[in-house]
Amino acid sequence: MMMKLGDARFFRRATAIDTGSLRAPPESAGPASPGGGLAQTAPRVSEVDLKGRLPSTAFAFRGYDVTNLGRSLELLEHAVYGPVVRRVLDQVSEISSEAVGEKIDLASYIRANEASSLATFTHDVATIVAMEMAQLQILEEVFDVPIRKVRLSFGYSVGEVSALIYGGVFSIEQLLPVPLGCCRDCAELAADTSLGVLFTRRGSLPIEDVERLCLAIRGEGKGLIGPSAYLTPNTALILGQGDTLDRLERAIPIFLPEKTHLRRNPNRWPPLHSPLVWQRHIPNRTAVALYQIEGVARQPEPTVLSCVTGS
Incomplete structure (x- = not known):
């Protein structure tokens, strides 16, 4: 059983938990945010059944996406969940404000229902982590679920920050300021960055050859390009500056097997884990910030x- 924190089928695409089993209590105050009302078709599972499944359950934490609010507004205004959500949002707002040196009010940001953009990247990262923590608190406080008795947790990108906080490796006060301190630079790097989905219909992508291909394009001295993530054995996300994706696509037959293709994504994605972050010394800065944690x-x-x- 997997509970997905960040895509929220716990409340049918609320911003955090996907149990596929629990249903929200009927007391939902205020208008729902985009995505429709609370699900009325999800099967019911008793608290006893849910707790019994914990040893075989994994919590999955989502990362940054094109949209990031989901149904956070509905959770915030819910009669039962709202006070829990507001408490966490206020805490994370204070941490975020201190980290970036400007006022951040996540509750107001959620109520404004502003579409995610490069300009909102800092708010989005803080909101993702805050809502994931809030929904864990809902599980614990409202449903009396001993959340630390699950088998394991994992998170993609920003979600791994949430997984480490939830697991108690770092406190949220210690860890969240680290990525927040780099958000502005990452957003600025995205202005000239494009995302491509590299995939093959035959077998798996040879990772070493993907790296060699990106290295060859970088070696032309006309922009950085590199893998952002390997989603599956046959699919990788590639982030590149300028026309590097065009040049990579032309070179695919030289480096990669037949039936390997590149599909472009039209959205702008701030680089978080690709060679593009070298330009702002982000790996060094984050390493120093982590080193300074008491x-x-x-x-x-x-x-x-x-x-x-992978371990």
Whole structure:
């Protein structure tokens, strides 16, 4: 069983938990945010059944996407969940404001229902983490679920930050300021950046050859390009500056097997984990910030399966 924190079928596309089983209580105050009303068709599962499944359950934390609010507004205005959500949002707003040196009010941001853009990237990252933490609190406080008894957790991109906080490796006050301090630079790097989905219909993508291909394009000295993530054995996300994706596509037959294709994504994606972040020294800055965190990082409880290291 997987509970997906960030895509929220816990409340049918609210911004965080996907149990596919729980239903929200009927007391939903205020208008729903885009995406429709609360689900009325999800099967019911008793609290006893849910708790019994925890040893075989994984929590999955989502990352940044084209849209990031989901049904956060509905959760915030809900009669039962709202106070829990507001408490977490206020806490994360204070942490975020101190981290970036300007006033951030996540509750107001959610109520404004502003579409995600490069200009809202800092708010979106903070909101993603805050809502994931809030929905864990809802599970614990409202449904009396012992959330640390699940088998493991994992998160993609920003979601791994949430997984580490949830697992107790770092506190939210320690870890969240690290990515927030780089958000502005990442958003600025996205202005000339395009995303391509590299995939093959035959077998798997040879990772070493994908790296060689990107290295060859970078070696032309006309922009950085590199993998952002390997989504499946046959699919990778590639972020590139300028016309690097065009040049990469032309070179595919030289480096990669037949039936390998590149599909472009029209949206702008701030680079978080690709060679593009080298230009703003982001890996070095984050490493120094982590080094300066006081105390010793603890072993996560539950175990975190890292999407970065694969271990």
